[in-house]
Amino acid sequence: MKILIINEFRKLKREWFLLMLLLLTLIPVLTGSLGLFLNGSGKPLDDLFFFINNQFSMFFPMVVFILIGSLFYMEYKNQTYINWITYGYSKTKLYFSKVIVGMIIAFAFAGLMYLFLVAFFPILMGMEKITTSSTSFIDISKGFFLEVLLLVPITIVAGAIVINLSRNIVVTSVLGVIYGFVSVFFIGASQGYFIPGAFAYRLCMYFVDNTSYYDNPTMATITGLTSYLIIFTILFLIGLLLFTRKRKIEN
Structure with a gap:
């Protein structure tokens, strides 16, 4: 598995889509700071x-969705799919290698955005563009990392299903954008905890302002986490079964 993961990173040396996705990840910090x-x-x-x-x-789920789509699409675009699946490794391991690399990159992107936050907040405070409040930066950090921890895995497995069904990065990118909008559509819903993206957002904002959380916090948290695990498991199994089954392209 280690060799497969290293090989996946080597394939990315000449790929520029990572830079585009990183810039898309940083848009929230850049626009927020520019506005101030x-x-x-x-x-x-x-x-x-x-x-x-x-x-x-909204933007980060789009980034992660397109990211995992691009990782799989490289094999179709470069016409290396057949060579890839005949490495001598099981297709399950090949699938895991793409998913793991996608998660590593997605977490790295989120970490870079966090570093931008760390860098900009003191500067903005020094310029008196922002003022201290009852919310500490530690509370914000806790909420942010929890949100990322929930968003990345489920978005990765959802995107993997789409790219391996369509084998088309345009379709995957369009659905990734739709996925991002759908994630925020249910943020304000009273039962939005059934939607992983909405639940992740509200859980994050709880650390910033606990009044922004659901009316019944305990029930909402238990239900949200249970729903998340069920949806993640279903999507993961669908994606794995879809990838490991033999296709016409392999005949």
């Missing part, structure tokens, strides 16, 4: 994060 630079008045720290996270919860 152009705005003369100070804004509370939690208000700024609220603005940034609203955009992040």
